[in-house]
């Protein structure tokens with residue numbers, strides 16, 4: 001006993017604060033090394049960018065990843081991707097390095113089945129889903145959006161238009177004097193509300209506390225992902241739970257309590273209608289994601305899905321996928337439009353096009369799907385901004401989940417289980433061989449091509465001829481919702497964003513309402529974003545000068 005006590009006191013004497021610090025640093029370093037040895041190893045034949053693969057090079061890569069990631073990609077794009085070769089780019093310390101697949105092999109990558117290359121597992125690793133979304137699998141709500149959103153788009157347009165107009169009036173006001181507005185905050189005032197119109201419906205989408213909790217949850221997911229990327233894998237089960245409990249859990253709980261009455265009411269409505277309650281025979285639930293989730297769970301007999309708590313957790317991944325992506329897209333679009341070449345009169349052209357179509361709608365002033373789809377120039381201005389102003393280096397990530405790995409037959413390299421594959425969206429979008437003058441915002445880049453093909457078709461028709469059907473097909477494929485290996489903001493292939501049809505309508509309605517009801521002062525130059533690892537931090541302090549047009553209030 002005496003011996004143990006004396007050993008303990010000797011130990012305590014040894015543990016000075018400086019020794020404790022050294023011990024913590026060594027332990028963290030050793031953990032990174034253990035992580036490193038467990039990471040997938042790539043073929044020697046794959047070229048690499050960054051500071052090298054030896055010990056010192058790896059350490060440098062981990063540190064410089066934050067500031068050099070974008071330039072490493074650019075270097076690799078020029079040296080390898082443009083020549084149809086894959087290359088390896090360093091990643092954050094806790095992640096395997098990424099194999100950047102060239103555009104010429106995008107089809108190969110995207111057509112491999114999910115049991116070989118998984119989107120779900122790639123997102124799970126990058127967002128640390130198991131911790132951040134409370135271990136609730138995200139595939140059920142993702143399937144709901146895939147199956148239901150595009151199918152219901154015609155029915156949701158009137159509600160979305162109503163919400164767009166009310167949100168913009170609230171954010172920018174009806175005062176006809178010039179005022180200065182923070183642009184990021186403005187988009188945060190519009191998008192979460194409009195998006196939630198299709199997630200939780202008209203009542204809750206206007207509840208400011210509910211929206212604030214959802215936005216804060218999404219912010220926390222992003223921040224925690226960045227932090228957890230820097231933590232060695234062995235520490236994650238220790239670090240992640242308190243981090244998530246302190247932030248994500250609190251936000252979710254707040255949004256859950258606010259949504260609970262609505263969710264209970266909706267669940268009861270379905271129950272009572274199904275049980276033949278006479279008061280509910282004519283009851284029709286609003287078409288929103290809550291309804292779609294309940295319908296899908298009932299159809300599949302998934303009773304554990306049918307409670308308010310689960311429903312409120314199910315909407316979290318969709319809120320996350322939908323809100324910040326749309327906010328940053330709308331934000332970039334506004335600064336691209338306001339810093340565009342004034343001689344193009346972009347806002348004037350959009351005003352003219354949207355006014356023309358809106359006045360010819362079956363119910364003038366109310367958008368229809370057909371009307372929105374015929375806004376070719378407005379579509380082009382948005383699409384061009386999404387091409388130019390990429391907010392991440394790439395958005396298409398896949399993880400190798402086949403135990404035997406995957407072999408690329410074209411080049412002969414092998415990617416083992418756990419390897420990470422990605423497409424270089426920013427490299428492709430800024431390649432002059434694909435998009436001439438790629439760094440210029442050319443709002444009519446896509447509509448010009450469409451109009452040229454349509455003009456040729458008209459001239460051919462006048463001569464009693466037809467143009468090549470492939471040409472007409474090409475014109476139809478120039479819209480912003482058509483994805484391809486050359487246009488990747490919504491990714492491409494079977495996991496391409498299922499929200500893009502809604503986003504296209506939403507952004508066009510927002511833009512139309514803004515240009516009809518407000519005037520803007522141009523920006524002298526486009527504010528610049530900053531790269532942080534694979535993401536861009538938008539210039540969120542940007543302000544714009546805006547005033548309500550007289551006679552529109």
Ligand code: HEM
Nearest residue numbers: 142145321322325326329395489490491495496497499503
């Ligand atoms: C401008 C706004 C948006 C952009 C740029 C965007 C982009 C993307 C991208 C790049 C992906 C990844 C696809 C892949 O891994 O291959 C994705 C997935 C997804 N997005 Fe969007 N998104 C936007 C808005 C939305 C909205 C509004 C919703 C829902 C209302 C939504 C729902 C989803 C879902 C559910 C997935 C997962 C698809 C799957 O894994 O199969 N997104 N989005």
